[in-house]
Amino acid sequence: MPRAIRGVLIECDPSIKAIIMKIDSESHHFVVEELDDQTLVIKENMLGELKRRLDDQLRDTQQPPEDSGSD
Amino acid sequence: MSVSNLASFEYLEKLPGTTFKKLYKQPSTALAIFRRMLPHLGKDLVPYLRRPVDIVQERPLQRDEALSTLSRLHIITVTAPSRDEPQVVSLTPAFGKSLRLALTGGGDHQSFGVPSSDAGTANLDIPFLDEYARSQWEGILHYVVSNVADGSRHGGPSPSSGVKELLELGNLVSRGKRVYGGITQAGFSFLLQEVNAQVWTLLLLWIENAERLEMVAVEVLSFVFMLGSLELGRAYNIRTLKDSERKMLPNLVDCGLVYIPQPTPNQFFPTRLATTLTSDASALRSVTAGFDSALSAGAGTTGFIIIETNYRLYAYTSSPLQIAVLALFTKLTTRYPNMVCGRVTRQSIYAAISHGITSEQVITYLSTHAHTQLLKAAAAKGGGPVLPPTVVDQIRLWQIENERMKSTPGFLFKDFEDQKEYEACLKYADEIGVLEWKSDAKRIFFVTKMEQLRDYIKSRKGK
Structure with a gap:
């Protein structure tokens, strides 16, 4: 009998997936199943938290370009 | 069909049969649902169904669609197909009786409201009621928006705490989650809807949360349908309303659906927001157009x-x-x-x-x-x-x-017994259009909905 697992399918770049795996390695609260380089399934209730943690991680590495132009 | 129509319609279809039985006791409800909710073929069919009849043979696609809508709304019952007799369709007794009462105007049900004949009931003029409804409704919309845009001056009347609570329950505004609360995605969609759809959204929220507010959902719903059948600019008697309905009035006053004049608290006036609730789509459009131009007062036209x-x-x-x-x-x-x-x-x-x-x-x-x-x-x-x-x-x-990732909620299927089972399930999932991702090598796939697939897997096991 096949099994069905509830979750959220995440499709992203390999680099983003690596960061998600790094976040998950601290607590193992997020990832249900790794599927391949660009896809994984995470717990449904953790999506918001994961997005927040991902934003935190990326804020340090990416510099948003300055808004040019004046009013 | 307009958006609002669909929203209220979806909600109705989810109700259990017993609820419909109670709803259809009110002739006004039966008439409102008949007028507003049915596809045209459905409307054509109903009058023929006073006696049980064989299912009509022409236009099978539309016919089936109309019949399934009718039966989901518990307006008709269809006998199970059998070899000996043709399938027979008949009106459910409750709906049939009420619709007949509504159309012929018989009975003593008072479900279309009782016009008030008290002294000093000079009918308020319609522009006043429109203005009142507009200012109440704009107050609500402004609350949804100004939750975020702090610093903007608040002109109109502020909605009551009951309405504010509803907006939060419906997730149209959120409070506390972030540093400052604010409008949500649902709230912004709400703003973009036409007024009639907005009214329905709020009413459905109210009905869904009726129990929390110590009201019975069925009673609220049939009261709403009754309001939809009232006449604009005419005074109705409050004393003939049931106790439970009287309790609802303050909420409706908050939303601007009903106006109760101060000197004569025993009568109420339905506003245009209320009387157009269940009217025809075409009548509705012209009314909302009027409202839109009223809402954009000062701009003159809608485009600005x-x-x-x-x-x-x-x-x-x-x-x-x-x-x-x-x-x-x-x-x-x-x-x-x-x-x-x-x-x-x-x-x-x-x-x-x-x-x-x-x-x-x-x-x-x-x-x-x-x-x-x-x-x-x-x-x-x-x-x-x-x-x-x-x-x-x-x-x-x-x-x-x-947006660094795309997320899709759903279900992961794995641990298939053999390749054949995997392929059969995969093919079925693809056919019903729920397949999102698959890996043939690992024999796993991801679907957005599982109910149909689960039944399919069970039926395979049963063979």
Whole structure:
């Protein structure tokens, strides 16, 4: 009998997936199943938290370009 | 069919049969559902169904659709197909009786309201009622918006705490989650809807949460349907209402659906918001058009936004509501008596997105409210896009920048016994259009819905 697992399918770049795996390695609260380089399934209730943690991680590495132009 | 129609319709279909039985006791409900909710073929069918009849043979596709709608609303019962007798359709007794009463005007049910004949009931004029409904409703909309756009002056009346609670329950505004609460994605969609759809959204929220507010959902629903059958500008007697219905009145007054004049608290006036609830779509459109122009008071026409290729935005409006909406996704800089100026910037779009408003919603808002000059310019170029393409593209890009992953809720299927089972299930999932991702090597796949697939797997096991 096949099994069905509830979750959220995440499709992203390999680099983003690596960061998600790094976040998950601290607590193992997020990832249900790794599927391949660009896809994984995470717990449904953790999506918001994961997005927040991902934003935190990326804020340090990416510099948003300055808004040019004046009013 | 309009959007509001669909929303209320979906809610009704989910109700259990016993609820319908109670609902159909009121002739006004039966008539309202008949008038408003049915597809045309369904309407044609109902009068023939006073006695049980064989299923008609023409137009099978539309016929089946109409019949299934009718039976989901518990208006008809269809006998199970069997070899000996043809399938027979008949009206459910409760609906049939009430509809007959409604159409012939017989009985002593008072479900269409009782006009008040008290002394001193000079009928209020319709413009006054319209103005009252508009100001109440704009107050609610303004609350939804101004939750975010702090610093904007609040002109209209503030909605009551009951309405505020409803908006929160319905997730149209959120409080406390972030540093400052605010409008949600659902809230912004709510703003973009036409007034009638907005009223239905709020009423459905109310009905869904009726128990929490110590009311019975069925009673609220049938009262709402009754309001829809009343006449605009006419006074109705409060004393003939049931106790439970009297308790609902203050809420309806808050929303501007009903007006109770101070000197004569025993009568109420339904406003245009209430009387158009269940009316025909065509009648509705002209009314909402009237409302829209009323809502954009000061602007004169519905279109008031000009946006240039350099992201500058000029909005010819003095309505605090519209300015507050614009402030959700624009960096406003200058305000003149009849217009505001600002720029759409990366930061302002990010701020909107962080509230859950999507770029598509912003673009829809801008293009539906585009100034006639923009429309003229587009028409002169041979019907090109109304908004400058560079701006539209950039707004979309700003959103994508922040979306680093695509998420789809659903179910992962794994541990299939053999290749054959995997392939059969995969094929079925693909056919019903729920397949999202698969890996043949690992024999796993991901679907968005599982009910049908689960039944399919069970039926395979049963073989």
